[in-house]
Amino acid sequence: MPVIEVTDLHKSYGGRAVVDGVSFGVEEGEIFGILGPNGAGKTTTVECVEGLRVPDAGRVRVAGLDPVADHEKVARVLGAQLQESELQAKLTVREALELYAAFHPRPLDWRPLAERLGLAEKLGSRFGKLSGGQKQRLFIALALVGNPRVVVLDELTTGLDPRARRGTWELIEDVRAGGVTVLLVTHFMEEAQRLCDRIAVIDRGAVVALDTPAGLVRRSAGATVISFTPSAPLDDDEVGALPDLVSVERKDGRITLSGTDGTVNAVITLLARHRITAHQLRVLDATLDDAFLDLTKEKKEKTEGTLT
């Protein structure tokens, strides 16, 4: 049974549906990502999972519990990243960690957690005096200190420098290795690709795709791009007839085609048949970025610059 179940969730603000029939299930021990453009309804969805918002319709369960009706029980199994307004400016880092540990029956030892998140030097500092990245790291520590069964991380590493970001990814991988289920909202494709077992892409309040990161990339319309400068002109009709062709661009004698592996093989066969040499040949696989842009219907841009 999934540890998080969201079924046909609906939520409107002022008559405008921002979550419009979202369903997904997260298995125990999974890292499940939610990706989507700004305003897609991701935070609203996870806040319904956390019991911070009351759904208009639909069903949400965390470890079999209703996050609204069983809020206190859910709070014992679920750790969530706080919003800045939820912590008093005068609280020190140590006090915040001790306070949040005290809320839970079997908390983690907060000292190694603070050390791991680079907060050991800041234990005596007041929350209001921390930098944005230090606050963010404290929020991650507070989400984990209760030793939760499920942790919800909304924009986990936003505002962190690259070293802190990588350290946080390793921490989350270790947390998962300990059996914790992670629900992660992110805008960083590298983060989603590295951490997530499965990803739901939400656009305009609805799940438009749910798959593994590799599965999402495979669905991308122009999953493979081949670019080259032919030694002699290529016939338009023959290019247009290539299998699985998604787009063709010609610029300054260079041709860029997107399609599948089949398109690439057919181009190579076509070139060989006409004894045309492909100068500066480049073949690129699509990334999660490409899949995201395709799935959320934004204009995909594969420029010459990215290929050379």
Ligand SMILES: Nc1ncnc2c1ncn2[C@@H]1O[C@H](COP(=O)(O)OP(=O)(O)OP(=O)(O)O)[C@@H](O)[C@H]1O
């Ligand atoms: N309390 C509220 N009252 C009115 N509208 C709201 C409220 N909270 C969110 N919204 C609106 O609902 C929509 C979805 O917001 P939500 O925060 O869920 O999106 P998101 O996908 O998390 O976006 P982002 O990536 O920008 O954080 C947005 O248009 C937002 O302005």
